[in-house]
Amino acid sequence: MHDEVFQELYGDGEEYESLHELYADEEFMGEEGTHSILDVRRMVETSNPPQEHDEADYFTLRPLPADRLVDHFGTDRPTVRQYEDAMARSFEAMRTRRPGDEDSTLLGEHRVRWTGFYVVLYADGRPTHVGFFGSSGD
Secondary structure: OHHHHHHHHHOOOOOOOOHHHHHHOHHHHHHOOOOOHHHOOEEOOOOOOOOOOOHHHOOEEEEOOHHHHHHHHOOOOOOHHHHHHHHHHHHHHHHHOOOOOOOOOOHHHOOOOOEEEEEEEEEOOEEEEEEEEEEOOO
16 A cells, blocks of 8 residues: 555655655654655554554554444444444534534544554455544644
C-alpha cells in the first residue's frame, strides 16, 4: 500500500524519488507529514491506546480493541457498511459538536496525533477490508 500511495502522491519524482528519501526528510515528516498512510511506519500488535508523550507510539497503527468494536458496531466483526456509517456519524458529530462536548464516536477513539487505528471488516463472516483512521501532520 505504501508503494501505491507513494506513486500516487510523489510518482513524478519532483519532490522525492523514493519512500526512503521521503522518510529521510525528518523536518517535513516530523512537522507536516503526508496526511496519508505513508505517515504510518509500523503496525503494532497491541490494542493498548497510544501514549501522547511516548515517541515509540508515533507513526504507528494498532487494532481498535475488541470491546470498542462492540461498543461502536454491536459486534467484533463489523461490515464495510457499518464502518462507513460509523465514520459518517463521526464526521457529522464533529461538524455539529460544541466545544467541550465529549466525542463518543468512532473518531473519538483517536486522541494521539501521529498514530492511528485499524478495524478489520467482514462480509459473510470472512475478513474482506480494513478501515483506517487517525491523524498525522498539521
